[in-house]
Amino acid sequence: xxxxxxxxxxxxxxxxxxxxxxxxxxxxxxxxxxxxxxxxxxxxxxxxxxxxxxxxxxxxxxxxxxxxxxxxxxxxxxxxxxxxxxxxxxxxxxxxxxxxxxxxxxxxxxxxxxxxxxxxxxxxxxxxxxxxxxxxxxxxxxxxxxxxxxxxxxxxxxxxxxxxxxxxxxxxxxxxxxxxxxxxxxxxxxxxxxxxxxxxxxxxxxxxxxxxxxxxxxxxxxxxxxxxxxxxxxxxxxxxxxxxxxxxxxxxxxxxxxxxxxxxxxxxxxxxxxxxxxxxxxxxxxxxxxxxxxx
Amino acid sequence: xxxxxxxxxxxxxxxxxxxxxxxxxxxxxxxxxxxxxxxxxxxxxxxxxxxxxxxxxxxxxxxxxxxxxxxxxxxxxxxxxxxxxxxxxxxxxxxxxxxxxxxxxxxxxxxxxxxxxxxxxxxxxxxxxxxxxxxxxxxxxxxxxxxxxxxxxxxxxxxxxxxxxxxxxxxxxxxxxxxxxxxxxxxxxxxxxxxxxxxxxxxxxxxxxxxxxxxxxxxxxxxxxxxxxxxxxxxxxxxxxxxxxxxxxxxxxxxxxxxxxxxxxxxxxxxxxxxxx
Numbered sequence: 001x002x003x004x005x006x007x008x009x010x011x012x013x014x015x016x017x018x019x020x021x022x023x024x025x026x027x028x029x030x031x032x033x034x035x036x037x038x039x040x041x042x043x044x045x046x047x048x049x050x051x052x053x054x055x056x057x058x059x060x061x062x063x064x065x066x067x068x069x070x071x072x073x074x075x076x077x078x079x080x081x082x083x084x085x086x087x088x089x090x091x092x093x094x095x096x097x098x099x100x101x102x103x104x105x106x107x108x109x110x111x112x113x114x115x116x117x118x119x120x121x122x123x124x125x126x127x128x129x130x131x132x133x134x135x136x137x138x139x140x141x142x143x144x145x146x147x148x149x150x151x152x153x154x155x156x157x158x159x160x161x162x163x164x165x166x167x168x169x170x171x172x173x174x175x176x177x178x179x180x181x182x183x184x185x186x187x188x189x190x191x192x193x194x195x196x197x198x199x200x201x202x203x204x205x206x207x208x209x210x211x212x213x214x215x216x217x218x219x220x221x222x223x224x225x226x227x228x229x230x231x232x233x234x235x236x237x238x239x240x241x242x243x244x245x246x247x248x249x250x251x252x253x254x255x256x257x258x259x260x261x262x263x264x265x266x267x268x269x270x271x272x273x274x275x276x277x278x279x280x281x282x283x284x285x286x287x288x289x290x291x292x293x294x295x
Numbered sequence: 296x297x298x299x300x301x302x303x304x305x306x307x308x309x310x311x312x313x314x315x316x317x318x319x320x321x322x323x324x325x326x327x328x329x330x331x332x333x334x335x336x337x338x339x340x341x342x343x344x345x346x347x348x349x350x351x352x353x354x355x356x357x358x359x360x361x362x363x364x365x366x367x368x369x370x371x372x373x374x375x376x377x378x379x380x381x382x383x384x385x386x387x388x389x390x391x392x393x394x395x396x397x398x399x400x401x402x403x404x405x406x407x408x409x410x411x412x413x414x415x416x417x418x419x420x421x422x423x424x425x426x427x428x429x430x431x432x433x434x435x436x437x438x439x440x441x442x443x444x445x446x447x448x449x450x451x452x453x454x455x456x457x458x459x460x461x462x463x464x465x466x467x468x469x470x471x472x473x474x475x476x477x478x479x480x481x482x483x484x485x486x487x488x489x490x491x492x493x494x495x496x497x498x499x500x501x502x503x504x505x506x507x508x509x510x511x512x513x514x515x516x517x518x519x520x521x522x523x524x525x526x527x528x529x530x531x532x533x534x535x536x537x538x539x540x541x542x543x544x545x546x547x548x549x550x551x552x553x554x555x556x557x558x559x560x561x562x563x564x565x566x567x568x569x570x571x572x
Contacts, residue, residue, distance in 0.1 A: 008468070009475040014397040017475065021388040022403070024444025028422060029410040035421035046424070095308055100301075102308075109312040111562055112319065115554045117504035119522050120543045123529060124322045127536055133334055135321055171315070175562055199300075227414065231506045235526055252416040257511060262420050269417045280412040 040266035050263065057267035066243055067251070067268070074247040074275075077162045078226035084166030085222050086215070089173030094203075096174070097181045107178075111171035118168065122235025125164050126151065151237055154244035161236055161245050165229055173218055180214025181207070220283035227276055248272040326353055326541040333537045353541035361538070362516065363545050366524040370503055371549070373438045373520060378498035380443030382491045388446075389453020390479045394465065404454075411447035415507060423511055437512040438520070442502055449494040456490050457483055496561055500550060521546045 015022075040057055042050035061067045092110050096103045113121060128135045129150040137147040148156045184207060192206045208215075230249040233239060239246035239254060246254070248268060255265035325333060327342035327350060344350050357363045392404055426437040460483070468482045484491075509523035519527070525546050529539060554561055 008465075008473065008478065009395060011397070013475040014391045014395040014400075017387045017391045017395075017479065018403075020384040020444055021407070021446075021450065024384070024441070024446075025403070025407060025410070027425065028418065028441045028445050029413070030406065032418035032421035032425075033410065033413055035424075036417055039420060046427075092311060095304060095311070098304060100304065100308075106308050106312055107562075108558055110315050112315060112551075112554070115500060115550050115561060116319075116547045117522050117550070119504070119506060119525050120322075120547045121318070123525060123539060123543050124318045127325070127540065128318060128321060130536075133536075167315075224412070230416075231504070234506060235529070249414065249416050252419075253507065256420050257423075266420055269414070269420070272414055273417050276412060276414055 036266040036269055039263050040270050042263040042266075044262040045260045046262055053263070057264045058271075060264065061267055061271065069243055070246050070248060070251045070268075071271070073158055073243075073245065074227065074272075076158060077165075077229060077247055078223065080159060080162035081165055081169075081226040081229075082219065082222045084163065085169050085173045086218060088166060088170040089218065090177050090215075092170060092174040093177035093181055097178060107171075107174075110174055113168040113170075114172045116168075118165075118231035119235045121164065121168050122232050126236055129160065152241060154242050157237055157241060157244045161229070161232060164236070165232055168232075169225070173222065176218050176221070177211070177214060180211050180217075183214075184210045216286045217283075220279065220286050223279040224276060224283060227272065227279075248275070322540050322543055326537065326544050328353075328537045330535065330537055353537050354545070357538055357541045357545065361524075361528060361542065363521065363524065363542055365517070366519050366521045367545065367549070369435075369518055370520040370522070373435055374499045374502040376435075377439050377442040377502040378495045380439065381446045381449055381498040382494050384443060385446040385449030385494060386453045386484055386487060386491065387479065388450040389455075389457055390483055392450070392454040393457035394478075394483075395475075407447050407450055419507065419511070426512060432512055433515055433518060434512075435518065438502070438505075438508050441508075442498065446494070446498070449498070452490055452494065453487060456487055460486060493560065493563075496553065496557060500553075500561075503550060 039050060041052060041054055043053050043056070044050035096107050096110070129137070131137065131149060131152070136150075140147040150160045151157050188210065189202055189206060192202045197205065227247075227249060229247055230253065233245055233247060233250050234253075237245040239250050249272065252265050252269045252272065255261045255268060259265075324340075324342050324345075327345045329343050329349075329352070332339060332343040344352060388407075392400065422437075422441065426432060429436075431437045431440075464482060464486075465478065468478045473482060503520075504522055505520075506522050506526065509520045510526075513519055513523065525539075525542055528542055532538060
């Protein structure tokens with residue numbers, strides 16, 4: 001190789017082979033990232049030239065109760081999502097980790113919603129939750145429970161959509177937890193059993209602490225993932241009713257491509273970026289200091 | 296006690312499987328309902344068209360009158376080309392980062408990794424402006440080109456893989472007088488068939504399920520993707536659940552078939568990608 005003095009490529013070769021990636025990096029990443037930062041300080045409707053307004057967009061956003069509700073919705077969605085996929089993912093992983101007949105089939109089953117599109121998932125769930133003919137309501141009514149108006153009720157819409165995202169993605173986190181569970185040496189668990197620990201003690205005192213690197217990793221991945229809810233919200237509620245399911249990703253779309261307020265929308269996008277950036281730093285930190293295994 | 300635990304476990308496994316699969320079963324069943332039967336109260340568990348000569352009526356309507364065949368073809372072309380292109384550019388970039396030395400290499404590689412976390416909402420407005428200025432609106436290009444040219448995860452995966460190939464392979468190539476392109480195409484790329492397949496699947500699924508870009512870039516009927524068509528169909532024919540559900544079945548069918556045949560592969564690949572697209 002090069003170290004031994006044999007040159008098998010000229011000085012231009014790396015640049016030629018890297019040309020498509022470099023072009024993409026500049027045109028679709030670096031320039032737009034810088035561009036939207038600039039736009040966030042302007043007033044622009046796409047047609048005339050952007051007009052510089054300083055911090056006006058950010059000031060407007062934080063003074064607007066509707067926007068503060070969007071931030072609150074985003075964080076509430078994240079909370080439900082992160083807690084939901086962690087609890088459900090771990091529970092499913094523990095279940096399929098037991099050596100039982102058919103556990104591969106069950107794994108495949110739990111992973112099924114992960115590969116389907118959020119739009120199709122949104123349509124099916126909207127049908128199942130529809131007020132008069134939905135399967136869920138008919139079931140609840142048969143049990144004597146009066147169902148709420150799910151997607152039509154501002155108090156219920158957001159938790160409902162967040163729960164459906166949890167349902168869709170739980171299988172994904174199950175697989176990460178499963179890899180973590182299988183990394184715990186069997187001898188450790190056996191030692192606990194020999195020492196007289198019952199299954200519950202073994203789980204809470206041995207398995208769970210040894211799983212903590214995986215748990216932290218899952219936490220940060222789920223946190224980053226929790227902001228990506230545009231498709232499901234578009235397919236189910238379009239931000240409604242009364243702004244109740246409007247999140248930052250949806251608000252960017254709404255302001256930019258429905259109201260054509262490109263500058264304000266860029267400011268919203270940068271507020272989202274700040275939150276995601278924080279979650280990503282956390283992820284890097286956790287990967288570096290906690291996680292021994294590579295996923 | 297042990298027996299009871301076993302039964303409890305199976306009970307929970309089956310219950311969870313039911314919760315995960317039920318919406319899909321319900322979607323499939325109801326797609327065989329006629330318009331009147333779907334709103335019957337109390338509901339009939341079995342769809343009325345199933346097994347009759349009109350069984351495929353909803354599907355025929357959706358394919359004929361609502362052009363779902365055309366949309367599926369669009370999605371197939373867009374996702375296939377996006378995925379193929381991404382495999383080529385990412386393997387090239389991974390090869391360069393793993394085997395070549397040049398000024399600015401670390402800086403460029405860090406930029407690729409760092410910009411991976413940036414949400415699409417941050418870049419989409421300038422990107423839309425670029426596409427508008429290029430005159431690419433209402434064509435396949437804005438749906439294919441960005442995902443072909445920007446593949447952080449794929450670049451990272453190929454780099455890791457090529458770095459771990461013993462240098463003797465490169466040495467043999469050098470002795471045979473291979474130039475950089477031969478080295479990539481004839482010696483390294485064939486080694487990474489399974490990485491290429493993994494990346495192809497992830498990129499294909501991401502592109503198939505994408506909604507934001509088709510919504511912004513495609514306004515005519517002819518070039519719509521299945522995913523986007525479903526949302527439009529939903530707002531126009533919100534009461535025709537039987538047709539909407541038949542359309543949804545058609546929309547997820549290609550991915551479900553991929554999943555059934557490449558299951559192990561898909562699970563491993565999406566998990567190793569760390570973050571879904």
